[in-house]
Amino acid sequence: MRTPFQTIAWVDGHVKMLDQRRLPGSVDYLHLDDAAGVAEAIRTLAIRGAPAIGCAAAYGVAVEARRLRGAARDDFSATLAHAFELLAGSRPTAVNLFWALHRMRAVWATGASDPPATIAERLLLEAHAILAEDVAANRRMGDLGAALVPDDARILTHCNAGALATAGHGTALGVIRSAAAAGKRVAVFADETRPVLQGARLTAWELQQDGIPVTLLPDVAAGHLMARSRIDLVIVGADRVAANGDVANKIGTFPLAVLAARHGIPFYVACPLSTLDLSIETGSAIPIEERGREEVAGYGAETWAPDGVPVFNPAFDVTPAELVTALITEAGVVRKPDRASLRALVGSP
Amino acid sequence: MRTPFQTIAWVDGHVKMLDQRRLPGSVDYLHLDDAAGVAEAIRTLAIRGAPAIGCAAAYGVAVEARRLRGAARDDFSATLAHAFELLAGSRPTAVNLFWALHRMRAVWATGASDPPATIAERLLLEAHAILAEDVAANRRMGDLGAALVPDDARILTHCNAGALATAGHGTALGVIRSAAAAGKRVAVFADETRPVLQGARLTAWELQQDGIPVTLLPDVAAGHLMARSRIDLVIVGADRVAANGDVANKIGTFPLAVLAARHGIPFYVACPLSTLDLSIETGSAIPIEERGREEVAGYGAETWAPDGVPVFNPAFDVTPAELVTALITEAGVVRKPDRASLRALVGSP
Numbered sequence: 098m099r100t101p102f103q104t105i106a107w108v109d110g111h112v113k114m115l116d117q118r119r120l121p122g123s124v125d126y127l128h129l130d131d132a133a134g135v136a137e138a139i140r141t142l143a144i145r146g147a148p149a150i151g152c153a154a155a156y157g158v159a160v161e162a163r164r165l166r167g168a169a170r171d172d173f174s175a176t177l178a179h180a181f182e183l184l185a186g187s188r189p190t191a192v193n194l195f196w197a198l199h200r201m202r203a204v205w206a207t208g209a210s211d212p213p214a215t216i217a218e219r220l221l222l223e224a225h226a227i228l229a230e231d232v233a234a235n236r237r238m239g240d241l242g243a244a245l246v247p248d249d250a251r252i253l254t255h256c257n258a259g260a261l262a263t264a265g266h267g268t269a270l271g272v273i274r275s276a277a278a279a280g281k282r283v284a285v286f287a288d289e290t291r292p293v294l295q296g297a298r299l300t301a302w303e304l305q306q307d308g309i310p311v312t313l314l315p316d317v318a319a320g321h322l323m324a325r326s327r328i329d330l331v332i333v334g335a336d337r338v339a340a341n342g343d344v345a346n347k348i349g350t351f352p353l354a355v356l357a358a359r360h361g362i363p364f365y366v367a368c369p370l371s372t373l374d375l376s377i378e379t380g381s382a383i384p385i386e387e388r389g390r391e392e393v394a395g396y397g398a399e400t401w402a403p404d405g406v407p408v409f410n411p412a413f414d415v416t417p418a419e420l421v422t423a424l425i426t427e428a429g430v431v432r433k434p435d436r437a438s439l440r441a442l443v444g445s446p
Numbered sequence: 447m448r449t450p451f452q453t454i455a456w457v458d459g460h461v462k463m464l465d466q467r468r469l470p471g472s473v474d475y476l477h478l479d480d481a482a483g484v485a486e487a488i489r490t491l492a493i494r495g496a497p498a499i500g501c502a503a504a505y506g507v508a509v510e511a512r513r514l515r516g517a518a519r520d521d522f523s524a525t526l527a528h529a530f531e532l533l534a535g536s537r538p539t540a541v542n543l544f545w546a547l548h549r550m551r552a553v554w555a556t557g558a559s560d561p562p563a564t565i566a567e568r569l570l571l572e573a574h575a576i577l578a579e580d581v582a583a584n585r586r587m588g589d590l591g592a593a594l595v596p597d598d599a600r601i602l603t604h605c606n607a608g609a610l611a612t613a614g615h616g617t618a619l620g621v622i623r624s625a626a627a628a629g630k631r632v633a634v635f636a637d638e639t640r641p642v643l644q645g646a647r648l649t650a651w652e653l654q655q656d657g658i659p660v661t662l663l664p665d666v667a668a669g670h671l672m673a674r675s676r677i678d679l680v681i682v683g684a685d686r687v688a689a690n691g692d693v694a695n696k697i698g699t700f701p702l703a704v705l706a707a708r709h710g711i712p713f714y715v716a717c718p719l720s721t722l723d724l725s726i727e728t729g730s731a732i733p734i735e736e737r738g739r740e741e742v743a744g745y746g747a748e749t750w751a752p753d754g755v756p757v758f759n760p761a762f763d764v765t766p767a768e769l770v771t772a773l774i775t776e777a778g779v780v781r782k783p784d785r786a787s788l789r790a791l792v793g794s795p
Contacts, residue, residue: 121751289751291638291640291666294750297752298751301752316666318759320701321760349664349665349669352704355669410667
């Protein structure tokens with residue numbers, strides 16, 4: 098199953114990305130030729146989803162290096178170092194961003210005395226590798242996760258953990274796609290996901306493109322659906338998983354996990370290994386981004402919040418590991434994730 | 447503390463009501479002179495909140511009877527009976543609507559052979575009584591409930607259970623108002639309450655008018671606030687309470703109750719006795735209204751859901767009695783409400 102859009106790609110020496118701020122009304126692409134443009138695209142949610150912003154950061158470095166490939170080494174180095182900072186400062190919670198920048202920095206470090214044009218080529222190859230590995234990881238997660246999806250499953254998901262959130266196929270939606278491709282009937286319930294409405298604007302649209310049945314609901318209605326026995330499983334993505342298995346994901350994920358536990362409904366998290374951050378002990382140490390008032394106060398030309406009323410707008414919350422039925426990664430499915438099983442998964446001592 | 451607006455009133459022979467669809471942008475009043483207009487105002491949420499729609503239904507009958515006061519008895523009776531049906535069909539979940547219509551019908555029945563003009567006067571007096579009793583009940587609930595609010599309380603509320611949802615003062619917000627009036631410092635966190643945004647448009651506005659500190663948040667962020675120990679108590683209103691203490695209230699209430707229980711946070715429900723429906727054994731038998739796609743698909747001139755994607759839009763959910771710390775009514779505070787305590791409260795055998 099191939100989606101009829103491309104979240105991010107390298108085309109003719111620039112970064113091409115689908116402008117997700119304009120979906121579903123317009124399918125428009127951005128063409129970016131420097132790191133500042135890519136950082137701005139990440140910050141303003143033109144591209145979002147932990148794996149996708151990892152790819153975007155990598156290409157942000159690559160496109161900046163290409164732009165500077167004719168510069169003197171000192172200029173090249175100083176400007177490229179600044180690009181890393183810009184990209185690292187674009188969003189704080191999803192660890193894939195820092196993971197990708199770490200890989201790019203390591204590639205730069207291995208041949209820092211080579212000519213800028215050589216370094217630029219090497220960085221582009223690494224960005225290509227990050228993208229290709231993400232697609233492969235999503236396909237593998239899809240295959241592994243599809244085994245957890247019963248036929249006729251009614252599946253609740255939150256935010257968008259689809260092809261739009263990755264280099265392709267998707268994490269949570271990748272599992273659903275793979276289950277559907279394997280011939281299982283599925284019906285998806287998509288939380289609209291306030292305040293930025295990624296569920297309504299992106300997940301509903303993405304599944305509609307694929308012909309997978311999807312029903313949109315306000316986030317507040319998920320508990321009622323579960324109480325009426327109309328959900329068989331919940332599956333979401335992740336922005337960062339701590340060493341103990343705690344999961345930071347889109348705000349509203351934690352309440353779903355609590356509700357799923359109350360109703361005995363499996364709660365699955367699908368994410369690539371690049372989302373694991375074993376350097377952070379527990380979820381309470383994961384930085385939680387707080388975003389602007391305007392996301393909550395209205396939409397487009399409409400404003401509904403009274404002037405002068407302050408807004409609390411955290412973009413993520415933390416789901417304790419105890420509420421996660423299984424973590425689905427490209428290296429395997431980990432039931433009841435904890436410190437030991439996650440260390441074993443990534444092969445660290 | 448008096449609010450600078452009037453939710454519903456009888457003025458110069460017609461029903462005057464604040465058009466809550468236009469808040470907070472415009473403070474406009476409707477002037478209605480027949481039952482059909484009142485039923486339409488209830489159906490389209492110009493007036494909403496269980497106690498307020500009880501009052502509206504009563505005045506809907508009264509204004510229709512006044513309109514018909516010069517008619518022949520048969521015409522009067524047939525048209526008034528039709529008005530009862532129209533009003534009863536306007537919304538299904540809040541029991542106050544049926545409770546108020548039941549009172550009005552009983553007044554009509556006691557002197558059905560009197561001249562229409564006499565019946566019309568009697569019905570108007572009953573509507574006035576229902577309104578006055580609601581204000582008095584809210585004040586009493588406020589006093590009783592304020593004792594449960596600690597100083598410096600950080601209070602989470604959902605939807606609007608304020609002066610706008612009642613004849614005045616409010617149920618949940620009435621408790622907060624009374625606590626503030628008693629000198630307690632309070633900080634309110636108001637869930638925006640998708641899809642109709644009563645928290646953003648009404649609660650935030652109403653509390654701002656009163657100078658009570660209020661912060662607006664997306665519904666999905668309530669769990670994160672609780673997990674970070676930033677909420678001391680939750681208080682909401684109700685649309686119908688079953689004999690066993692199960693509470694139907696605005697969609698999204700049940701998840702809050704589950705989250706409050708997980709975090710050991712008291713969960714209070716403030717409602718007048720007119721919201722109790724001892725004829726229904728448990729919450730599962732309470733009819734849950736499902737509303738239109740357009741409420742979820744966009745707002746005003748903006749649409750964000752893709753065309754053709756179906757929407758699930760239940761307006762209420764049911765919170766099991768076990769999750770209710772206490773029910774606050776004008777007849778007393780009932781901790782851990784159940785069948786026996788609710789029967790004792792209303793004095794039924």
